[in-house]
Amino acid sequence: xxxxxxxxxxxxxxxxxxxxxxxxxxxxxxxxxxxxxxxxxxxxxxxxxxxxxxxxxxxxxxxxxxxxxxxxxxxxxxxxxxxxxxxxxxxxxxxxxxxxxxxxxxxxxxxxxxxxxxxxxxxxxxxxxxxxxxxxxxxxxxxxxxxxxxxxxxxxxxxxxxxxxxxxxxxxxxxxxxxxxxxxxxxxxxxxxxxxxxxxxxxxxxxxxxxxxxxxxxxxxxxxxxxxxxxxxxxxxxxxxxxxxxxxxxxxxxxxxxxxxxxxxxxxxxxxxxxxxxxxxxxxxxxxxxxxxxxxxxxxxxxxxxxxxxxxxxxxxxxxxxxxxxxxxxxxxxxxxxxxxxxxxxxxxxxxxxxxxxxxxxxxxxxxxxxxxxxxxxxxxxxxxxxxxxxxxxxxxxxxxxxxxxxxxxxxxxxxxxxxxxxxxxxxxxxxxxxx
Amino acid sequence: xxxxxxxxxxxxxxxxxxxxxxxxxxxxxxxxxxxxxxxxxxxxxxxxxxxxxxxxxxxxxxxxxxxxxxxxxxxxxxxxxxxxxxxxxxxxxxxxxxxxxxxxxxxxxxxxxxxxxxxxxxxxxxxxxxxxxxxxxxxxxxxxxxxxxxxxxxxxxxxxxxxxxxxxxxxxxxxxxxxxxxxxxxxxxxxxxxxxxxxxxxxxxxxxxxxxxxxxxxxxxxxxxxxxxxxxxxxxxxxxxxxxxxxxxxxxxxxxxxxxxxxxxxxxxxxxxxxxxxxxxxxxxxxxxxxxxxxxxxxxxxxxxxxxxxxxxxxxxxxxxxxxxxxxxxxxxxxx
Numbered sequence: 057x058x059x060x061x062x063x064x065x066x067x068x069x070x071x072x073x074x075x076x077x078x079x080x081x082x083x084x085x086x087x088x089x090x091x092x093x094x095x096x097x098x099x100x101x102x103x104x105x106x107x108x109x110x111x112x113x114x115x116x117x118x119x120x121x122x123x124x125x126x127x128x129x130x131x132x133x134x135x136x137x138x139x140x141x142x143x144x145x146x147x148x149x150x151x152x153x154x155x156x157x158x159x160x161x162x163x164x165x166x167x168x169x170x171x172x173x174x175x176x177x178x179x180x181x182x183x184x185x186x187x188x189x190x191x192x193x194x195x196x197x198x199x200x201x202x203x204x205x206x207x208x209x210x211x212x213x214x215x216x217x218x219x220x221x222x223x224x225x226x227x228x229x230x231x232x233x234x235x236x237x238x239x240x241x242x243x244x245x246x247x248x249x250x251x252x253x254x255x256x257x258x259x260x261x262x263x264x265x266x267x268x269x270x271x272x273x274x275x276x277x278x279x280x281x282x283x284x285x286x287x288x289x290x291x292x293x294x295x296x297x298x299x300x301x302x303x304x305x306x307x308x309x310x311x312x313x314x315x316x317x318x319x320x321x322x323x324x325x326x327x328x329x330x331x332x333x334x335x336x337x338x339x340x341x342x343x344x345x346x347x348x349x350x351x352x353x354x355x356x357x358x359x360x361x362x363x364x365x366x367x368x369x370x371x372x373x374x375x376x377x378x379x380x381x382x383x384x385x386x387x388x389x390x391x392x393x394x395x396x397x398x399x400x401x402x403x404x405x406x407x408x409x410x411x412x413x414x415x416x417x418x419x420x421x422x423x424x425x426x427x428x429x430x431x432x433x434x435x436x437x438x439x440x441x442x443x444x445x446x447x448x449x450x451x452x453x454x455x456x457x458x459x460x461x462x463x464x465x466x467x468x469x470x471x472x473x474x475x476x477x478x479x480x481x482x483x484x485x486x487x488x489x490x491x492x
Numbered sequence: 493x494x495x496x497x498x499x500x501x502x503x504x505x506x507x508x509x510x511x512x513x514x515x516x517x518x519x520x521x522x523x524x525x526x527x528x529x530x531x532x533x534x535x536x537x538x539x540x541x542x543x544x545x546x547x548x549x550x551x552x553x554x555x556x557x558x559x560x561x562x563x564x565x566x567x568x569x570x571x572x573x574x575x576x577x578x579x580x581x582x583x584x585x586x587x588x589x590x591x592x593x594x595x596x597x598x599x600x601x602x603x604x605x606x607x608x609x610x611x612x613x614x615x616x617x618x619x620x621x622x623x624x625x626x627x628x629x630x631x632x633x634x635x636x637x638x639x640x641x642x643x644x645x646x647x648x649x650x651x652x653x654x655x656x657x658x659x660x661x662x663x664x665x666x667x668x669x670x671x672x673x674x675x676x677x678x679x680x681x682x683x684x685x686x687x688x689x690x691x692x693x694x695x696x697x698x699x700x701x702x703x704x705x706x707x708x709x710x711x712x713x714x715x716x717x718x719x720x721x722x723x724x725x726x727x728x729x730x731x732x733x734x735x736x737x738x739x740x741x742x743x744x745x746x747x748x749x750x751x752x753x754x755x756x757x758x759x760x761x762x763x764x765x766x767x768x769x770x771x772x773x774x775x776x777x778x779x780x781x782x783x784x785x786x787x788x789x790x791x792x793x794x795x796x797x798x799x800x801x802x803x804x805x806x807x808x809x810x811x812x813x814x815x816x817x818x819x820x821x822x823x824x825x826x827x828x
Contacts, residue, residue: 113606239812246603250534254807254811405613408607412607464626474618475611478608481611
């Protein structure tokens, strides 16, 4: 079976799975599956650009996704004027000193090529800069965090429409990816992996601990919705909507949540289709051929005069930007930024399962993998709990072992994901929709 | 100026904890570096393998405690360690047979092994949480201190106390024994020499009649021993929580790369470099500085370069510097 028949068939199966969920469970959970599946598909698309087009191994997806979420907060939340008045400018000054120190150290390091004490001079600049930075930063942070800590205690955002946060989230992720790529690309593939793992842990540490920026683990909630998506409450008060619910014989509350989710689904689908169109165009262009040539034989591509490291940096930045975009979209739909919820297994390694299962190198495969693996990830949980309760039915109700097994049944999903990845990698290493 | 008290505080808060942590990292990094040297891939399942192995030790410890067996002043976990190592070694070898051997025969690219190790990571992760759950577990027993802060203060009359916990002492002693045994094995025994030959040049090793499957099996057994020992010591010294072990992956890899991937000596040096930097950068030096400078100059702030929540940033920055300046690591590891 070639890809031309295989792809539509598999996507039809995926659609059937989601519709079956709607009929058997509820349309609400079917739409949830669809929406998160679409976001997962976009993340998988970004990772597929890095891995499938260029063979770059990125395990810092979680960090880039979280940066997208930060962008959503910083763009859309209203600014906290008190906090700005108390410490906003001081904070900006402190950050400028911090960044200036690093740039200054790099410039001195480059300028003093042949100097003997280069290391010591650079170290001195860094230490003095760090001390000034901390002296400025501490009071500014305390002043900002002291402003109404129960509800605000952070600088807030710019109060702009949240749709703007999507490209800005992509830019944030691209910036972080540029820094990592600049240092770790051109070395062994594993080094990039470790470096990305590190940057994602650090990004998460910053988001969890810098309360003045993101409120840390206190979460930011109540993010505004993007333009075409209505609020449930407004719908429920709209007479036209109520009349329609009446005519269709549906509960207006249920219909309003479905409408909201459908609106998100339409928006996400639109983004996915645009990205897909761009990605396919790029893959079939001379640029795409060059990327694949580099992936398949770096030495030969280099001999043809291609700047391998530079191309790798481009694709790494682009792929990470797509992950950042997906992260901003996810935070937008959630309506809150919850730094505690970012777990590497869920946001980094699960995306890898999606790419490998779907078919690395094939954009359609990545999208299908994203939706299918997300579907399994969600549906395995009730299945696991059910299986556990059947298996432990023979045990006493009060038994500690039974309770323990049922409590921990949710980890079944990681087991299933791991085994699924290993099986696909071994028996169908090119994935569900192979590259060619 | 109070030099003695400053020295005691330095020992108490920096040198002893960093040495213990460095020993744990070094053992973990040795496991990573051996896999890299012999099987030629970065094993992402190492952290979760450590968690799973430590879980076996904890379960055995609980069994022994329930049976009333104890190890006197030392923690019972040390008695349980061999059983945990044996179980983990069996598991690692089974994993190798089921997963990695296929790709070895295919001569797959290293990155395929790495992806396979991600799958293994998921499975180990799930098994650990399935059996013992995701929460903190306590399994330390026996004497808590070799030197307690109060005894030290009474004996010396200094204002500053020095506490030397049993877990720290055991960590350092065990690490020395394990490392000595490992180097003896690698340098003196026939199997160890064949492992080094295999690591240096696979083709020549095969030509001289070394059985690669045997080398791989011995490697997994040693890696299991190192991983379980490192995990148990870390659990005794700090606490056992499966997710922490996953997070240890970053400092462990940083140690191995900083020292030079594939080089056992480098892994040890890397472990201590990372541990000392992490502790020194995140320690609040206020106390020590206050002892050293005249009273009027005592610092107001904590004199802390970075909050402890950013300790991962330290391993990361060291890693980046080494990658930029000397990508093969300090001790010239195998590959760029």
